[in-house]
Amino acid sequence: MKPVRALLRAAHRALTDDNVDLWLLTAAAAVFTVLGIVDVADMNVLSAAILALLAALAFAQIKSRRLVAQLAKNRPGAGGVLLHNYPEDLVRRRAEADDVLLIGVSMARTIQGRRDDFHNALTRGASLRVLLVDPTDEGLVGQAALLRPAGPAALMAQRIRSTLEELVELKASTNGRLEIRVAQFIPPIGVNLLRHARSASITVQFPELRPVSGPGPVLHLEQADGGWFSFYEQQAERLWAAGTPWPLPPSRRLRSIARPQFVESFGPDLITAVKAASDLFITGITRNTLLNSNYLEFEKLLQRGCHLRVLLIDPESPAADGAAERFYSERSKQSVVTRVEHSLRLLSQLAAETPGSVEVRLTSYLLTSGIVAVDVPTENRGDLSGLFVEYYTFQADGEPKFLLIPGDAGFDQFLGEAEKLWAAATPV
Numbered sequence: 001m002k003p004v005r006a007l008l009r010a011a012h013r014a015l016t017d018d019n020v021d022l023w024l025l026t027a028a029a030a031v032f033t034v035l036g037i038v039d040v041a042d043m044n045v046l047s048a049a050i051l052a053l054l055a056a057l058a059f060a061q062i063k064s065r066r067l068v069a070q071l072a073k074n075r076p077g078a079g080g081v082l083l084h085n086y087p088e089d090l091v092r093r094r095a096e097a098d099d100v101l102l103i104g105v106s107m108a109r110t111i112q113g114r115r116d117d118f119h120n121a122l123t124r125g126a127s128l129r130v131l132l133v134d135p136t137d138e139g140l141v142g143q144a145a146l147l148r149p150a151g152p153a154a155l156m157a158q159r160i161r162s163t164l165e166e167l168v169e170l171k172a173s174t175n176g177r178l179e180i181r182v183a184q185f186i187p188p189i190g191v192n193l194l195r196h197a198r199s200a201s202i203t204v205q206f207p208e209l210r211p212v213s214g215p216g217p218v219l220h221l222e223q224a225d226g227g228w229f230s231f232y233e234q235q236a237e238r239l240w241a242a243g244t245p246w247p248l249p250p251s252r253r254l255r256s257i258a259r260p261q262f263v264e265s266f267g268p269d270l271i272t273a274v275k276a277a278s279d280l281f282i283t284g285i286t287r288n289t290l291l292n293s294n295y296l297e298f299e300k301l302l303q304r305g306c307h308l309r310v311l312l313i314d315p316e317s318p319a320a321d322g323a324a325e326r327f328y329s330e331r332s333k334q335s336v337v338t339r340v341e342h343s344l345r346l347l348s349q350l351a352a353e354t355p356g357s358v359e360v361r362l363t364s365y366l367l368t369s370g371i372v373a374v375d376v377p378t379e380n381r382g383d384l385s386g387l388f389v390e391y392y393t394f395q396a397d398g399e400p401k402f403l404l405i406p407g408d409a410g411f412d413q414f415l416g417e418a419e420k421l422w423a424a425a426t427p428v
Helices: 002-016 020-037 043-073 090-096 108-113 115-123 138-145 153-174 227-241 250-256 268-275 288-293 295-303 318-326 333-353 411-424
Strands: 099-103 127-133 177-183 190-195 200-205 218-222 279-283 307-313 357-363 369-374 386-391 401-404
Touching: 090 115, 090 190, 099 227, 108 115, 108 153, 115 127, 115 153, 127 138, 127 153, 127 227, 138 153, 153 177, 190 227, 200 227, 218 227, 268 295, 268 369, 268 386, 279 411, 288 295, 288 333, 295 307, 295 333, 307 318, 307 333, 307 411, 318 333, 333 357, 357 411, 369 411, 386 411
Parallel strands: 099 127, 127 177, 279 307, 307 357
Antiparallel strands: 099 190, 190 200, 200 218, 279 369, 369 386, 386 401
């Protein structure tokens, strides 16, 4: 039985071999050659056999050419999978997709340039997810700017914020299934992952350092391509999962501010932290602008039971003369006195109209810096605890600002100085 099984296995291998047609062609040619030599087959039979063999050979050539053409089509860089630009039908397919995942640095041209497509897609019920670089992380944005033609990092941050604002507006105007996230890393690839009812495709862009033209190498794969499609699809989903929902939570925004680098303005982050405070300690020359501009916020804060301490300069002391002289534009001592008195009236009004604790003191020391200390007592510290510090310059336009959080170098020194000034000041 063993010889029979071995013979059957050999026959099966021979019949299923990719070159079986060539083996049969060779065998038939050998048989008819022998028959012609021994004069068993006449000329008519041999002629017919030769024509049949030529037809079989032509069929084998057609099959080989098809295989070669298929290999050439799928060869990277031959205009098949690896492209020099995005597929021509990418915009149309993206607009028609039921589920879209976009990953990139700013995606300003995609989101802002094709806004109507996304609006229509969200309106009909499609799902859209977008992951961009976190614009609040200055160091990260600086790295991301290297992946674009030469330009300042501030411009890159502005482009990302504009795209995010566009997406937030799209979500609000359509009430659609739109999710926005930002990455605290540079995405290693740009992604257009499109899913339809019965198919899917992914277009992957590979970033370049300071590209000179075009989007760079682009890889396009269909779901039917199997392995590599699944590989990049899973990578895109992992990148999405690692992102942080936008708008960022206040604690994340606070920690994304560069420390202790100077900035011209704290922007909305200062008021965001103040709104959530349970203990607030403010020092400064007059603090007229802060109290005037945010009076309602301070009122709400004190209604919640916040403890507020404010230290200003004594308008009757020489410190008022020094503050007027130090200001970058001409300002009289009376102007400083008026602003301090106005702040005192606002604080008195807040104390009278709210149940919160308001303490005010005046110092005769010409302050060199002012602080807004949010939840700095040890028992109150949390994610929003920090010192917003302003440095008072001599006759220079503006006050350089920086943020310190517990554990940063200088935090204890600035806070300690403020507490000593408070202890030596005169209660109002």
